[in-house]
Amino acid sequence: MLRSLIDLDLLMNNLTGSIPTSIGNLKNLTTLYLFENSLYGSIPQEVGILRSLTELELSTNNLTGSIPSSIGNLRNLTTLYLFENSLSGSIPQEVGLLRSLTGLALHKNNLTGSIPASIRNLTNLTTLYLYENSLSGSIPQEVGMLRSLIDLQLPANNLTGSIPASIGNLRNLRTLYLQYNSLSGSIPQEVGLLRSLPDLALYSLRPAKFGTFGNSNF
Numbered sequence: 001m002l003r004s005l006i007d008l009d010l011l012m013n014n015l016t017g018s019i020p021t022s023i024g025n026l027k028n029l030t031t032l033y034l035f036e037n038s039l040y041g042s043i044p045q046e047v048g049i050l051r052s053l054t055e056l057e058l059s060t061n062n063l064t065g066s067i068p069s070s071i072g073n074l075r076n077l078t079t080l081y082l083f084e085n086s087l088s089g090s091i092p093q094e095v096g097l098l099r100s101l102t103g104l105a106l107h108k109n110n111l112t113g114s115i116p117a118s119i120r121n122l123t124n125l126t127t128l129y130l131y132e133n134s135l136s137g138s139i140p141q142e143v144g145m146l147r148s149l150i151d152l153q154l155p156a157n158n159l160t161g162s163i164p165a166s167i168g169n170l171r172n173l174r175t176l177y178l179q180y181n182s183l184s185g186s187i188p189q190e191v192g193l194l195r196s197l198p199d200l201a202l203y204s205l206r207p208a209k210f211g212t213f214g215n216s217n218f
Contacts, residue, residue, distance in 0.1 A: 002026060009033040011057070016040070019058075024049040035059040035081065042066070043082075048073040059105070060084040067106075072097040079103040083129065086110055091130075096121040105129040107153070112136065115154075120145040131155040131177065138162070139178070144169040155201070156180040163202075168193040175199045 005026050011033040018041030019034065029050050039061040047056070048070025056077060063085040071080070072094025080101060087109040095104070096118025104122065107129040114137030115130065122128075125146050135157040143152070144166020152173060159181040167176070168190025176194070179201045187202065194200075 004028055007031045010037070012036040014038060018042070019044055019047075019063075021046045023047060026050065027052065029053055030076075031055040033057045034061070037061050039063060043068055043071075043087075045070045047071065050074065051076065053077055054100075055079045057081040058085070063087060065089070067092055067095075067111075069094045071095065074098060075100065077101055078124075081105045082109070084108045088112065090114070091116055091135075093118045095119065098122065099124065101125055102148075103127045107131045107133065109133055114138075115140055115143075117142045119143065122146060124148055126172075127151040129153045130157070133157050135159060139164055139167075139183075141166045143167065146170065147172070149173055151175045153177040154181070159183060161185070163188055163191075165190045167191065170194065171196065173197050177201045179203045 003025060006028055008029055015037040019039060021044045024046030027049060030052050032053060035057045042065030043063060045068045048068060051073055053074050054076050059081045066089030067087060069092045077098050078100050083105045090113030091111060093116045096116060099121055101122050102124050104125060111133040115135060117140050120142035123146060126148050128149060131153045138161030139159055141164045144164060147169055149170050150172050155177045162185030163183060165188040173194050174196060176197060
C-alpha cells in the first residue's frame with residue numbers, strides 16, 4: 001500500500017488519467033512531483049490530507065476545476081507549483097495559511113476573481129507568479145507585507161485600480177512585472193525605494209500572443 005512512501009516522483013512521463021483520490025493514503029509523503037505529464041481532471045480534495053508535504057508540483061498537465069480549499073492544510077509546504085494547467089475559479093483564501101511557502105506559481109491557468117488579501121501571511125515568499133490568468137480587482141495593499149519577495153509577476157490579467165504604494169516595502173525585489181493589465185492612476189513615488197530592482201515592466205499594450213515573461217525557469 002506504499003503507506004511509508006516519502007517521495008513520489010513521476011515527473012516528465014506520458015501519464016494520463018486523473019490523480020487518484022487514494023493519494024490521501026500516502027500520509028508520509030514529503031514531495032509529490034507529477035509535473036510535465038498529461039494528467040487531467042481536478043486536483044482531489046484528498047491532497048489536503050498529506051500534511052507532511054513540503055513540495056507539491058503538478059504543473060504542465062491538463063488539470064481542470066478549482067484549487068481545492070484543503071490545500072490550506074499543508075502547513076509545511078515550501079513550494080506550490082500548479083502552473084500551465086486549465087485550473088479555474090478563484091485562488092482560495094486558504095492559500096494564506098501556507099506560511100512556510102517560498103515559491104507560489106499559479107501562472108498560465110484560467111483563474112478568476114481577486115488576489116486574496118490573505119496573501120499577506122506568506123512572509124517567506126520569494127517568488128509569486130500569477131501571470132496569464134483572468135484575475136480581476138486591484139493589487140491588494142497586503143502585497144507590501146511580503147518583504148522577502150524577489151520576483152513578482154502579475155502580467156496578462158484583468159487587474160484594475162492603482163499600483164499600491166505599499167509596493168515600496170519590497171526592498172528585495174529584482175523583478176516587478178505588471179504589464180498587460182488595466183491599471184490606472186499614477187506610478188507611486190514609493191517605487192523609487194526599490195533600489196535593488198533592475199527589471200520593471202508596466203506597459204499596457206497587449207500583444208497578439210503572449211510570450212514568456214522574464215528569465216524564470218517556470
